[in-house]
Amino acid sequence: MSQRPVPRRDLPDRLRVRSNSRPKLSDSDADRCFGWEKDKDKAVAATMENLARLEELQYKMYADGRFAMLIALQAIDGGGKDSTIRRVFGAFNPQGCTVTAFKAPSAEELRHDYLWRIHKQAPARGEIAVFNRSHYEDVLIVRVNDLVPEDVWSRRYEQINEFERLLDACGTRVVKIFLHISKEEQRARFQERLNDRRKNWKFDTGDLEKRQQWTAYTRAFEAMFARCSTDHAPWYVIPANRKWFRDFAVSQVLMYEFEQLPLRFPAPNFDPKSIKLT
Amino acid sequence: MSQRPVPRRDLPDRLRVRSNSRPKLSDSDADRCFGWEKDKDKAVAATMENLARLEELQYKMYADGRFAMLIALQAIDGGGKDSTIRRVFGAFNPQGCTVTAFKAPSAEELRHDYLWRIHKQAPARGEIAVFNRSHYEDVLIVRVNDLVPEDVWSRRYEQINEFERLLDACGTRVVKIFLHISKEEQRARFQERLNDRRKNWKFDTGDLEKRQQWTAYTRAFEAMFARCSTDHAPWYVIPANRKWFRDFAVSQVLMYEFEQLPLRFPAPNFDPKSIKLT
Numbered sequence: 197m198s199q200r201p202v203p204r205r206d207l208p209d210r211l212r213v214r215s216n217s218r219p220k221l222s223d224s225d226a227d228r229c230f231g232w233e234k235d236k237d238k239a240v241a242a243t244m245e246n247l248a249r250l251e252e253l254q255y256k257m258y259a260d261g262r263f264a265m266l267i268a269l270q271a272i273d274g275g276g277k278d279s280t281i282r283r284v285f286g287a288f289n290p291q292g293c294t295v296t297a298f299k300a301p302s303a304e305e306l307r308h309d310y311l312w313r314i315h316k317q318a319p320a321r322g323e324i325a326v327f328n329r330s331h332y333e334d335v336l337i338v339r340v341n342d343l344v345p346e347d348v349w350s351r352r353y354e355q356i357n358e359f360e361r362l363l364d365a366c367g368t369r370v371v372k373i374f375l376h377i378s379k380e381e382q383r384a385r386f387q388e389r390l391n392d393r394r395k396n397w398k399f400d401t402g403d404l405e406k407r408q409q410w411t412a413y414t415r416a417f418e419a420m421f422a423r424c425s426t427d428h429a430p431w432y433v434i435p436a437n438r439k440w441f442r443d444f445a446v447s448q449v450l451m452y453e454f455e456q457l458p459l460r461f462p463a464p465n466f467d468p469k470s471i472k473l474t
Numbered sequence: 475m476s477q478r479p480v481p482r483r484d485l486p487d488r489l490r491v492r493s494n495s496r497p498k499l500s501d502s503d504a505d506r507c508f509g510w511e512k513d514k515d516k517a518v519a520a521t522m523e524n525l526a527r528l529e530e531l532q533y534k535m536y537a538d539g540r541f542a543m544l545i546a547l548q549a550i551d552g553g554g555k556d557s558t559i560r561r562v563f564g565a566f567n568p569q570g571c572t573v574t575a576f577k578a579p580s581a582e583e584l585r586h587d588y589l590w591r592i593h594k595q596a597p598a599r600g601e602i603a604v605f606n607r608s609h610y611e612d613v614l615i616v617r618v619n620d621l622v623p624e625d626v627w628s629r630r631y632e633q634i635n636e637f638e639r640l641l642d643a644c645g646t647r648v649v650k651i652f653l654h655i656s657k658e659e660q661r662a663r664f665q666e667r668l669n670d671r672r673k674n675w676k677f678d679t680g681d682l683e684k685r686q687q688w689t690a691y692t693r694a695f696e697a698m699f700a701r702c703s704t705d706h707a708p709w710y711v712i713p714a715n716r717k718w719f720r721d722f723a724v725s726q727v728l729m730y731e732f733e734q735l736p737l738r739f740p741a742p743n744f745d746p747k748s749i750k751l752t
Contacts, residue, residue, distance in 0.1 A: 259675045282567045289560045291573040291606060328569060383751050390749055396742040397537045401749070464674040471668055471679070473661050 201231035204242055207445055208452035211432045213425035219433065221414050223378035228435040232444070239444040246447035247287035253454040257322060258292045260459045264319035264368040267450070268330035270420075271375035272413060273403045274385040276436050277328050280375060283439075284446050285326050294319070297328040310334045310352070311359055321367060331356055332372075335420055340412045353423035360429035370429035371453050373446060374417065375436035379410055479509035482520055485723055486730035489710045491703035497711065499692050501656040506713040510722070517722040524725035525565035531732040535600060536570045538737050542597035542646040545728070546608040548698075549653035550691060551681045552663040554714050555606050558653060561717075562724050563604050572597070575606040588612045588630070589637050599645060609634055610650075613698055618690045631701035638707035648707035649731045651724060652695065653714035657688055 202210055210230060213219050232239045257263055267285075269277045281295060296317040305313045311331055319325035335356070339349050360370045377385075386407075389399040406413070425431035432449050436442040480488055488508060491497050510517045535541055545563075547555045559573060574595040583591045589609055597603035613634070617627045638648045655663075664685075667677040684691070703709035710727050714720040 259672070278569065281569045285568055286564075288568065290563055290566065290568050290571055290604070291556065291559045291575065293568055294572060295569040297569065326568070386751050390746040390751075394537070394739050396746055397740050399742065399746070399749075401744055404749070404751075407751075461672050462675050464677065466679055468668040468674055468677070471677075471682070473664055473668075473682075473685075 199231040201229075201235055204448055205452075207448045208432065211434060211445060211449060213421045213431040213433060215426050215430075216422075217425070218422045219418065221376060221417055221433070223380070225433075226376045226378040226381060226435050226437040229438065229441045232441060236440055240440055243284075243440075243444045243447050246444075246451050247284065250287050250447065250450055250454065251289060253451075253459070254288050254292060254324060256459045256461065257324075257454070257457065258289075259322075259461050261322045261462065262367055263457050263459070264321050265324045265453065266319055266327065266363060266368050266370045267324065268327040268332065268370070268372045269375065270330060270332050270336070270372070270417075271436070272377065272382060272410075273400075273406055274382040274389075275375040275377050276439065276442060277375060279439065280373075280436075280442065280446055281326060281328060283443050284450070288324055292322060293324040293326065295326045295328060298330055298333060311355070315359075318363060319368060330372075331359070332420055332424075336413065336416045339416050339419075340409055353419070356424055357426055357429075360424075360426070364428040369453055369457060371449065372425075372429060372431045373449065374421070374431060374433050375442060376433050377436050379407075381437045382407065477509040479507075479513055482726055483730070485726045486710065489712060489723060489727060491699045491709040491711060493704050493708070494700075495703070496700045497696065499654060499695055499711070501658070503711075504654045504656040504659060504713050504715040507716065507719045510719060514718055518718055521562075521718075521722045521725050524722075524729050525562065528565050528725065528728055528732065529567060531729075531737070532566050532570060532602060534737045534739065535602075535732070535735065536567075537600075537739050539600045539740065540645055541735050541737070542599050543602045543731065544597055544605065544641060544646050544648045545602065546605040546610065546648070546650045547653065548607060548610050548614070548650070548695075549714065550655065550660060550688075551678075551684055552660045552667075553653040553655050554717065554720060555653060557717065558651075558714075558720060558724055559604060559606060561721050562728070566602055570600060571602040571604065573604045573606060576608055576611060589633070593637075596641060597646060608650075609637070610698055610702075614691065614694045617694050617697075618687055631697070634702055635704055635707075638702075638704070642706040647731055647735060649727065650703075650707060650709045651727065652699070652709060652711045653720060654711050655714050657685075659715045660685065 207230065257265070269280065271277050285293065285295065294317070298313070301310075301313065314327075314331045317325055317327070335349055335352050338344055363370055386399065386403065389395040421431050421433065434442055434445045434449070485508065535543070547558065549555050563571065563573065572595070576591070579591065592605075592609045595603055595605070613627055613630050616622055641648055664677065664681065667673040699709050699711065712720055712723045712727075
């Protein structure tokens with residue numbers, strides 16, 4: 197018996213974490229395709245269609261100049277952040293789309309509050325900012341490794357919600373995407389990095405330590421969803437074991453989020469017909 | 475009698491401004507296709523091939539981590555800077571490629587020397603920085619409109635050469651691309667912006683004033699080529715009336731410049747075979 201695929205336009209709603217819900221991550225969910233398993237070709241074609249449309253929407257948002265979009269990407273190592281950026285966000289015009297990878301904070305950054313370096317990279321009106329990792333590391337690696345006391349990190353969830361509420365109120369749509377892979381899939385991807393000489397450089401022996409902390413990370417991810425998926429800045433959990441489905445789902449989410457913005461081409465402050473070119 | 479097209483790999487050399495030469499810009503040159511007029515389809519296919527290859531070269535440069543590339547784009551208004559960025563530089567992975575549009579300097583920027591804001595946006599090792607306009611505005615609009623005295627702007631050519639020499643010595647390849655259109659082509663493109671409601675926002679009535687200064691700009695461009703096309707940071711003059719040829723030529727120049735870098739995948743500082751994943 198074949199399951200009918202969930203319609204494209206309904207996917208974002210199925211992937212969004214409801215505010216005040218307490219979602220659990222299970223390894224099996226990372227394989228979900230919402231009935232698209234047998235329609236992979238259609239999903240790939242739909243993704244291409246979405247990417248072309250997303251570039252148009254970006255152009256319109258740029259011309260409009262009233263709104264911006266901040267897209268935060270989180271995942272465990274090997275979750276596919278880099279590859280999603282290349283394959284999905286690569287569709288955007290690079291002018292007006294910045295990608296910032298947040299690594300361990302610098303000495304200067306550590307002398308400021310943890311949102312200081314994040315705010316600096318927020319998108320200008322008309323622009324898209326993609327965060328490869330984000331302020332959520334301050335309730336993920338920081339929590340898992342006890343980098344600050346619990347009474348410090350536990351207050352951050354609310355601080356982050358308030359920060360995102362400010363961005364939203366000032367015209368920046370905040371979209372948060374979690375790429376969910378299973379522990380076995382991570383093993384396979386790490387092995388690939390070890391086997392392929394062109395990928396050796398991506399392997400970091402420190403990743404093995406984090407792999408040992410899988411359960412603690414899962415708990416931290418679940419707390420992040422429960423406490424920081426809000427109406428003004430929702431989390432989307434994307435099943436990401438299969439790259440074709442991941443790209444399809446992310447592109448649908450972005451389409452949906454852009455369509456919430458009342459974009460328009462601005463009227464010129466002069467009469468185009470009155471201008472005679474010589 | 476049909477002219478044989480200049481071989482792809484020879485184009486960059488034909489487009490490069492020789493150091494210590496004094497090239498002139500003529501309107502007719504903006505239409506040149508170096509014999510590719512009848513092979514437009516081949517040029518378009520070659521461009522697609524180049525773009526795929528450029529993304530691979532970018533990946534290798536990123537992995538290598540020793541070199542960077544700074545690409546400065548200059549042109550008169552309507553010259554096609556935005557469209558070249560979208561169509562050619564859009565091929566790069568947005569992670570590791572930043573595009574900076576240098577507009578009129580801010581109050582803070584004006585309190586520093588003119589290269590301060592430029593240096594801040596120089597690419598990190600492994601990365602590509604595309605400049606939409608650049609420090610060359612400080613010997614273009616500044617010279618044409620007498621924004622600083624001649625004895626100030628006239629010293630800048632040598633200062634710029636020294637600045638670019640520093641970047642080059644520290645691993646950043648500096649590539650400067652001038653998109654050359656004719657005055658008649660500019661008229662047609664402005665008219666298009668006036669006619670198309672979706673493009674009205676791109677039309678700036680201030681552009682008309684600059685159009686009146688066509689000859690003064692041409693003189694300033696020629697001085698910039700004569701004084702700042704160096705072996706360590708060459709200028710390329712791209713005939714840009716025909717967009718398909720422009721994209722083809724720019725992609726060939728980029729291919730050539732990447733191929734000058736001795737890129738390699740770094741060897742890991744551990745033995746990949748020694749690592750057992752659990």
